[in-house]
Amino acid sequence: MxxxxxxxxxxxxxxxxxxxxxxxxxxxxxxxxxxxxxxxxxxxxxxxxxxxxxxxxxxxxxxxxxxxxxxxxxxxxxPQGGAAADRHRQQQRLVRALWYVRLAHHSHRTAFHNNVSMAYECLSARGRRKKPGVNGRIYSELLRKICQDGEAPEEVVSSLLTKIQCRDHEAVPFDVFRYGVLSCVVLLEFVAKADTLYDILDDGSGMADKRVCHAVLGTLEDALGASDFSVPIRYLEAGSKLGPDCLALAMDKALLERKICSSMNREEFLKKATALFIAKVKPID
Amino acid sequence: MATRPAPCTVRSPVALQVGDVKTDLARPGVAVIDVALPPAQPLDLQEIVFKNSYTAFLTVRVQRRHPCDVGRASARKWVTCLWNHCLMPSPHTEAGSQDYFSLFRHQLLCDVDQVTAVRLILRQPSPVWLHFTLEELRLYPRGQQSLQTDFPSWLSHLAPQQQPENLHGGVPDPEKVSTEVQQLWVLTEMIRANQTAARIGRFDVSFQLALFIAHRGWPPVLGLLCGPACTEGAGCILGTGSICCHPELLPAGHAVRNAIKLLGKLLRVPGSGVLEVGNSHLP
Incomplete structure (x- = not known):
């Protein structure tokens, strides 16, 4: 009170x-x-x-x-009393920014964008003497925190973070900030979806057939790399490639291959799937 | 359209009117459009394409050259190949008034080979419309289809040609797999579409430059290692006062050049300067 x-x-x-x-x-x-x-x-x-x-x-x-x-x-x-340490205040700002980012799902574009800019403002507020702005340290920390609450494997997260992290001393412009936050949030969802996909592929047995996994991921990669980015027709092309018919064909073909039947565990599948995603993330330079 | 229409000159429509055009209040109900083809090359007509503009009925006459007696003027004969073709089912109303029409060879009353001129006779019995004409008139020669033929195969066969007859026993449900994979695709596309042009403006060269000099001792060999992302490996350039401009560093090339010059002066390296090298020296 x-x-x-x-x-x-x-x-x-x-x-x-x-x-x-x-x-x-x-x-x-x-x-x-x-x-x-x-x-x-x-x-x-x-x-x-x-x-x-x-x-x-x-x-x-x-x-x-x-x-x-x-x-x-x-x-x-x-506003807190002056007794609160600077470090503590910064931590609080981080928590608040994190909360802003999680408020709205990224598919609600405007809301998400607003919240990210609120988070940015919140992080860039400083003491009286320091200049405002977000530095690389707090930005990277925020990204790490966002990634923590998903079920993404450590390895996957770190491979994304190396692409979008900034160094401690660097000033982070808003566009870079937004892209970084969005990448993390989308990665988490991607991992969750890939997890569901694995559940379907393994058919409850806990181990999915390696050949099928490769076929599915290969089809996805194919659709992603389909053609020039700016041509709208490639959406149709990707849609046709990822339709049930084409996928069924690819999986069937994979199963008919005469190879030793081995299985792919969940971690490996997630790693391979997210690698496709991370490859499309633009590294910060 | 994938094919080109035949070259021709479309004259502006001439209204058929009795009396003075300016003073007479009665509006003409007939107009004629003449299309002249290059006299040297008669046309084997395949298709006539146009956009209607309030014409109710269309009659097409063509002038043909008889193949067996070429050269005689009398051999050119006008024939009617389309008679009162209805473009607007009900002339007083809008229906069909601005539609695109395509008249094919097989719809015409006679052969339309060796055509040297085309005359289109437009009729509009209704007084409701002030003007009527045809727009975007194009004639397509035979042997060419106006249809686009270079569709990718996946578009013309929405269902794959080879349907898997009976799927292998172990195949997971393709419907479900497809749903999930499509979502993965959407997420990846989203992140690709959201890429920003903003940059941090990273530039680590000076640090590496200093390191490099320290390692070499005297006389100093000024050089520059590539950025951290360089895959060619370190030591791609080791020459006096030379500089490696890795593509990644090019935007910062000016700063690098200045740094090299300054260092050359400071360390009094004889003949130090900037030598620009491309990628050719890389292994």
Whole structure:
């Protein structure tokens, strides 16, 4: 509750110090028109509006818990006493940025973009003396943290990170930041999808046939490398290559090959699949 | 279109009108478009393509040269090869008024070989439309189809030609596999489409340059190792005052050049300068 008090008092100085007193005194409720005024003064109106906007952007499955965590974060990120160490504050900013990134799924493009820019702003805020901006260290740390909460194997994550990480001293422009965050988020989803694919391929036995795995991944690679990036027709081409008919044919052909029947475990499959994805990620230079 | 239309000159339509064009209030219901073909090369007509513009009925007449008596003027005869072909089923309404039409050889009443001129007679009985004509008129010679023929095979055969008759027992459900693989594809395409042009502007050369000099001792051999991503291996250039401009470093080439010059001066290397080398020295 103490934090709430601080939060409430925060916007007040901006509107003029003369108004602060009546607002605090007005909590008891003196006149009907002062209620709306109070909400405005205390920043509740804009806060609630912001919260509603976030709900609309993210469209969470459970709005109540979403709002609960939203307000919780708001309390945590509120202005702290001067006693808090700089390191601690930075850590908090990181947590907040991470939370922003996770608010909306990346397929909600506008919402995701907004949230990423909020995260960027949040990270780039600095102390009074330091210049604002995001440096490579905090950017890389954010990426690592994003990747941690998925089920992506360590090896896969590190191979992506080496491509998009920045060095500690480097200043990270927003575009690079956005691309890096997006790559991590999409990688996590890619890994999850590839995992599901493996479940289908192994047919519940826990071990998928190596030849089939190779055939499927080969088809995917083929479709990805199909033709020139700018030509729209390649979407159709990829669609035809990845249709059930073509895949069935490829898998059938793979099974007919006279090779020793060996299996591919899940880790290996995920590694091979994500390698296709990571190859398309543009390295930072 | 994959093929080229025959070269011809399409004259502007001439309205058939009785009386003075300017003062007479009655609108003409017939117009004629003449198409002149190059006299030297008669055309074997395959297809007439045009876009309608409020013409209700079309009559086509062609001038043919009889193959057996070439050279005689009288051998050229006008024949009607299309008679009152309906373009607008109901002339007072819009239907068909701006459609594209394609008239093929087999739709015409007679042979259209050795054609030297074409005359299109346009009729519009309805007074509703102020003007009527044909647009984008093109004649295609025989032996060429206006259809595009260079479709990729996967587009013309949406289902693969060879259907697997009975799948091998162990094949996983292709429907499910396809769904998942397509999603993987979408995600990868998305990341490819989102690539940015923004750069950090990394440039590590000076550090490596210094290292290099330290290793060589006196007299200093100025050189430059490639960037960290160089796959050719270190030591691709070792010459006095020379510089290796790896493609990756090219944008920074100017800075490198200055650094080399400065170092050459500082260390008083005789004859130090910048020698640009391409990739040719690389193993």
């Amino acid at each position: 103490a934090a709430c008090e601080k939060r409430r008092s925060a916007p007040a100085p901006a509107t003029g110090s003369g108004l602060v007193e009546p607002v605090r005194a007005g909590v008891g409720g003196r006149e009907p028109e002062s209620e709306a005024e109070f909400l405005l003064q205390a920043g509740v109106t804009s806060m609630v509006r912001e919260a509603l906007l976030k709900v609309l952007e993210a469209r969470p499955e459970e709005p109540v818990s979403f709002l609960a965590s939203y307000f919780e974060k708001l309390v945590l990120s509120g």
